[in-house]
Amino acid sequence: MLIAIGTVDLLFAVDSIPAIFGITQEPYIVFTANAFALLGLRALFFLVKGLLDRLVYLSTGLALILLFIGAKLLLHWAHVDLDERVPEIPTLASLAVIIVILVVVTVASLAKTRRDPTAKAHAGSLRAHDAEAGREDTTEEP
Incomplete structure (x- = not known):
């Protein structure tokens, strides 16, 4: 173990x-x-x-962060190896984007679990799941 x-x-x-x-x-x-x-x-x-059970939108937020980091790495590669005219994303902008994504995901998740205490996070899912019924939450956000 x-x-x-x-x-x-x-x-x-x-x-x-x-x-x-x-x-x-x-x-x-x-x-x-x-x-x-x-x-x-x-x-x-x-x-x-x-906390993980309460962060129902964490998978979505982490996916967005990974997409952003991938785009930043591709732009950096293109800037260094292909053409210096390809723009790069500055480090402070990268940190700001990551922090904003994490804050938005955390606030949205905590608001969701406050409204629906049975909502639980599931890895790899883009939607919160209703723990009691065992089904996906399909309610529209106002």
């Missing part, structure tokens, strides 16, 4: 390297961010576990 947890921690740290490079090109910052991620991931899991 310990080997499995360690392997998952390592996979998450390696998986986050492209996202970190989307924000900065400094190898020291990338290494430090991954080191802290490895040290704190298990501790944060227990803290965040209780």
Whole structure:
């Protein structure tokens, strides 16, 4: 079990390297961010576990962040390797976009679970699910 947890921690740290490079090109910052991620991931899991059921739109927000980081990396590649006229997204703009997405997703999720306490998050789903009925929530947002 310990080997499995360690392997998952390592996979998450390696998986986050492209996202970190989307924000900065400094190898020291990338290494430090991954080191802290490895040290704190298990501790944060227990803290965040209780919140995850309430963050019903987290999957959507993370998908948007990954799309944004992918576009930023493609633009950077095109700027460096193809043509310097291709625009790049500045680091502060990237951080602002990520923070705005996370704040909007968190506020929307908490508002949803406040209105409907039975709504639960499901990984990979773009919609909240009604836990009691076991069906997707198809209500329109006003």
